[in-house]
Amino acid sequence: MCFDIIIIGAGPAGITASLYTVRANKKVLVLYDDKSSLEKTDKIENYYGFETGVSGKDLYEMGIKQAKNIGATVKKEEVIKIERSLEDDYNFSVSTSKSTYKSKVVILATGNKKNTPKITGIEKFEGKGVSYCAICDGFFYKNKDVAVIGSGNYAISETNDLINTAKDITILTDGEKAPNFRADNVEIETRGIKEIKGKDKVEKIEFMDGTELKIDGVFIAQGVASSADFAKKLGALVKNDKIIVNEKMETNIKNLFACGDCIGGLYQISKAVYEGMIAGLNAIKNL
Numbered sequence: 248m249c250f251d252i253i254i255i256g257a258g259p260a261g262i263t264a265s266l267y268t269v270r271a272n273k274k275v276l277v278l279y280d281d282k283s284s285l286e287k288t289d290k291i292e293n294y295y296g297f298e299t300g301v302s303g304k305d306l307y308e309m310g311i312k313q314a315k316n317i318g319a320t321v322k323k324e325e326v327i328k329i330e331r332s333l334e335d336d337y338n339f340s341v342s343t344s345k346s347t348y349k350s351k352v353v354i355l356a357t358g359n360k361k362n363t364p365k366i367t368g369i370e371k372f373e374g375k376g377v378s379y380c381a382i383c384d385g386f387f388y389k390n391k392d393v394a395v396i397g398s399g400n401y402a403i404s405e406t407n408d409l410i411n412t413a414k415d416i417t418i419l420t421d422g423e424k425a426p427n428f429r430a431d432n433v434e435i436e437t438r439g440i441k442e443i444k445g446k447d448k449v450e451k452i453e454f455m456d457g458t459e460l461k462i463d464g465v466f467i468a469q470g471v472a473s474s475a476d477f478a479k480k481l482g483a484l485v486k487n488d489k490i491i492v493n494e495k496m497e498t499n500i501k502n503l504f505a506c507g508d509c510i511g512g513l514y515q516i517s518k519a520v521y522e523g524m525i526a527g528l529n530a531i532k533n534l
Contacts, residue, residue: 248276248346248348248349249274249337249348249349249350250274250275250276250320250348250349250350250351251268251273251274251275251350251351251352251534252264252268252273252274252275252276252350252351252352252353252354252530252534253275253276253277253278253339253341253348253350253352253353253354254268254275254276254277254278254353254354254356255278255279255326255329255341255353255354255355255356255357255474255477256277256278256279256355256356256357256358256474256507256509257277257279257283257307257310257311257314257321258283258284258285258307258310258356258357258358258507258508258519259285259306259310259507259516259519259520259523260356260506260507260508260519260520260522260523260526261277261279261354261356261357261506261507261523262277262310262311262313262314262523263519263520263523263524263527264354264356264504264506264523264524264526264527264530265277265314265317265319265321265527266313266314266317266319266527267523267524267527267528267531268319268527268530268531269314269317269318269319270317271531273530273531273534274320275318275319275320276319276320276321276322276348276350277311277314277319277320277321277322278322278324278326278341278343278348279311279321279322279323279324279357280323280324280325280326280344280471283303283307283358284303284358284359284508285303285304285306285307285516286303286304286307287303288302288303288304289302289303290302290303291303291306291516293515293517294306294516294517295517306516322343324343324344324345324346325343325344325399325400325401325471326341326342326343326471326472326477327342327343327344327400327401327403327404327472328341328342328404328472328480329341329342329353329477329480329481330342330481331481331500332349335349336351337349337350337351338350338351338352338353338501338502339351339352339353339502339503341353342404344400351502351533351534352502352503352504352530352533352534353502353503353504354496354504354505354506354526354527354530355474355477355478355490355503355504355505355506355509356474356505356506356507356509356519356523356526357473357474357509358473358474358507358508358509359473359488359508359509359511359514363467363469364396364421364440364467364469366396366421366440366441366442366443367441367442367443368442368443368444368445368449369443369465369467371443372443372445372448372449372465375445375447375448375449376443376445376448376449376450376463376464376465377443377449377464377465377467378464378465378466378467379466379467379468379476379479380466380476380479380480381395381405381406381408381409381466381468382408382480383479383480384464384466385408385409385412385413386412387464388409388412388413388463388464389412389413390413390414391413391414391463391464392413392414392415392416392417392461392462392463393409393413393415393416393417393462393463393464393465393466394416394417394418394419394452394460394462394464394465394466395409395416395417395418395419395465395466395468396419396421396440396465396466396467396468396469397418397419397420397467397468397469397470398418398420398421398423398424398425398426398469399426399468399469399470399471400471401468401469401470401471401472402418402426402468402469403426403428404468405466405468406418406428406430406433406468409466410430410432410433413432414432415432415433415434416430416432416433416434417433417434417435417436417460417462418433418434418435418436419436419440419452420435420436420437421439421440421469422437422438422439423437424437425437436454436460438454438455438456438458439454439455440452440453440454440455441453441454441455443465444459449462449463449464449465450462450463452465473488473509474490474505474509475488475489475490475509478490478498478503478505481500481503482499482500483498483499483500483503483505484498484499487511489509489510489511490505490509490510491510492504492505492506492510494525495525495526495529496510496522496525496526496529497529501533502530502533504526504529504530505526506519506522506523506525506526507519507522507523510522
């Protein structure tokens with residue numbers, strides 16, 4: 248299916264962007280899956296229009312219903328990959344756990360998720376064997392042994408991007424249930440991870456039981472992909488897990504916008520709503 252705009256995220260920024268773009272007669276798809284941090288907020292008293300306050304859960308659900316009522320297509324599907332495409336007039340291909348969609352514009356608004364597992368050695372070896380992007384860095388591990396840390400659809404997607412490059416791949420679930428995935432050069436290991444070890448670069452994984460796995464590189468793909476993960480894979484500028492945008496909420500990639508907590512600053516609903524409006528209005532102009 249093809250859309251003018253695909254928005255990733257259904258929080259205040261993403262839903263606001265959808266309201267403005269749908270009202271401009273654009274075909275809009277909102278995709279979301281992971282729970283919003285807004286749902287964890289018991290009561291919000293500093294947002295306009297609610298004289299006795301409102302729970303985060305209620306505000307989140309009302310926003311999704313509002314987007315649907317105004318004409319946006321809203322689907323609860325985990326986005327696992329976004330790729331740039333030059334087919335026809337559509338610039339992006341967005342793959343979820345259920346389908347693939349095309350769009351002219353993508354707006355990233357999945358909040359401030361950080362899925363880095365708390366494993367000793369990850370930060371030490373970032374850029375020295377620890378990577379967060381199989382498409383970006385897979386080439387450097389041609390015919391080498393690598394590991395992917397994760398157990399969900401995102402980890403499977405990263406593994407698939409490595410299958411034709413790496414020699415052998417081990418999916419490390421770190422204690423989570425093994426995914427239903429099989430490939431000739433892929434093993435699945437469910438033991439808990441104690442540490443990533445090496446001298447100047449990654450050399451091995453130590454498990455909780457003291458055993459070790461020799462490895463040349465580790466790809467982090469725990470949980471679901473964040474806006475920053477998608478941005479980096481598309482070549483957008485990211486600093487400290489925050490997407491860099493201009494005053495129009497544009498990234499350095501044409502027709503790729505970002506708004507809300509994923510770009511940093513104050514973590515406030517009013518800020519996210521404002522940025523969603525700016526992203527939506529400028530997406531309309533680009534179309």
